[in-house]
Amino acid sequence: MDFENKVTELALNLHKIDAVKFGDFMTKSGIKTPVYFDLRVIVSYPDVMELITELLYEFAVANSKYDHVCGVPYTALPIATLLSVKAKKSMLMRRKEAKSYGTKKMIEGHYQTGDRCLIIEDVVTSGSSVMETVNDLRKEGLKAEEAFIILDREQGGRENLESNKVQMKALLTMTKLIEILLENNRITEQTANEVRDYLQNVKAPSVVKVNERMFLSYEKRAELSTNAIAKQLFNIMAAKKTNLCLSVDLTSSTKILDLIEKVGNHVCLIKTHVDIIEDFSSGFVSSLQHLAKKLNFLILEDRKYADIGHTVSLQYTRGLYNVSDWADCVTCHSLPGEGILKALNGASNTDKGVFLLAEMSSEGNLITQQYTQETVKMAEKYAELICGFVCQNKDTFKNPGIIQLTPGVQLESSKDNLGQVYNTPEKVVLENGGDVMVVGRGIVAAKNSEIQAVLYKDALWKCYTKRISGKFE
Incomplete structure (x- = not known):
């Protein structure tokens, strides 16, 4: 099966396991949306996990120069783990909060100042979650300049990340996902148009540019x-x-x-x-x-x-x-x-x-x-x-x-x-x-x-x- 067919299979599977939902929802960025993604459910579907890992590796990871991978907590951690094993590359883990005991570190794992780290994330709206991880990695002297995403909601996240010197690659965009679901009769034309109108009119808030040396x-x-x-x-x-x-x-x-x-x-x-x-x-x-x-x-x-x-x-x-x-x-x-x-x-x-x-x-x-x-x-x-x-x-x-x-x-x-x-x-x-x-x-x-x-x-x-x-x- 070629790459595009695998991407189509992934889109259909995400809809099948209810990782893609249509209705009236609110995103983390505080934006109302007619479509919601809950990719946390993928941990219960090994075949989907394996497909995502294979696609991300083939799409981006295999051709990148890096020393570590780091998943944005918590949904992306299982995928980052599988990618680390498949690529035979070191994995780092970012904590949501520093420990109150021991080393009190935010980043777990072995690394050197100047090492390159790939960021793995499930869905990007504004890019704020990715930037939280990027900032903590950069505070440790690591280079975090690439983020590989399962789905780009196309609401400004890519531009926000690029303004902070992070290049983003996504397996699926919202536009591509809607096209696949419509072509395969998973959603109606009306639903597709509602999402298209939403994408055209609603953008996520910008993410403040970060001066790395300050941190x-x-x-x-x-x-x-x-x-x-x-x-x-x-x-x-x-x-x-x-x-x-x-x-x-x-x-x-x-x-x-x-x-x-x-x-x-x-x-x-x-x-x-x-x-x-x-x-x-x-x-x-x-x-x-x-x-x-x-x-x-x-x-x-x-x-x-x-x-x-x-x-x-x-x-x-x-x-x-x-x-x-x-x-x-x-x-x-x-x-x-x-x-x-x-x-x-x-x-x-x-x-x-x-x-x-x-x-x-x-x-x-x-x-x-x-x-x-x-x-x-x-x-x-x-x-x-x-x-x-x-x-x-x-x-x-x-x-x-x-x-x-x-x-x-x-x-x-x-x-x-x-x-x-x-x-x-x-x-x-x-x-x-x-x-x-x-x-x-x-x-x-x-x-x-x-x-x-x-x-x-x-x-x-x-x-x-x-x-x-x-x-x-």
Whole structure:
């Protein structure tokens, strides 16, 4: 029997076992419908289960590149199990809710970050159930980009999934099913027309696009990063449970070192403006590096390079400050063009990271949306150099291996008299997508800098853990 005849047989069998019903029903998406699908009954019909498995394997699974299959709980689990056995591929199981004991995992099974997973589902209306599974897989660092479906209701689910980078393949569409049932005298012309009118006039609600990196842990993102410094920073954040960067905007090297000695245990990154230090010396650099190693943080020199490539190369590796010798990462503008990244990339042989300024937090700055987009595009050619972006918007970039460094954070929203706008931890982390948050005067000017650093550290980390739980939107 050829493929099309098998599909016809499946449609007729689904109607025969009452998995397809006609009347007045309500879908999970809250839509009234003249046709309802209850594919849970197929578990009582081994022949139907076998036919569905054979068709899905022949139709899509056999020609796909993947490491695992995962059924959307619960109806698709038996089919996913049979497909896993037939294809001799690993199966993963997604829980509806995490266990309250043991590992508390949402995804059961053995897998590696970056593995590809096929999603198996019975019926798609809006695609929301598929996206729930996709999101949980992606939080674990798995690639979930294909969904194989028994029946597509043709009410917007395909488009919703595609907008979230999930390609959907369906054995049957509602249109095809109705044609088969009508041709085989299983339904009347009137019923067929009612369903056709319904399909034309009723669409499922859209599914919100998901920014994957918002839900991935720092540990998972470290594995996905192509920049050595970004990997280090992600792992430091995870180990120390802090995503706080302290901007030590002081002019005295002694005061800077004293401050870092007090708060270094609570930060992942120290940001310097070396050219404002009035008593800069090699001794200061040695002491700063010693503290970085002792207290486990990285050093960011916020130089904001913005000259032609040759000049920037000299600014980075020569002169009084010789930044390349001691800073783990630096900031730079994209304004001069690609040459500035080429220069920094070839300036030294040590691991280095660059944070490109894609947006600024100062009121009235002249950076446009087009400028931001071109900055992100320019960075794509230098994946091993780019540590992250200095930006304010979670949608500025998608790559989960890159860090969003966000300045302008205070425990309460405010604005200074020079136009610097400050936002709360909740807004910066949960709404704006910040990964590492920069705090300066909020800690530096505090009466007790260590107590204040702990307050910021705890508030920012709490927001991060809430964000990756996926329960904040």
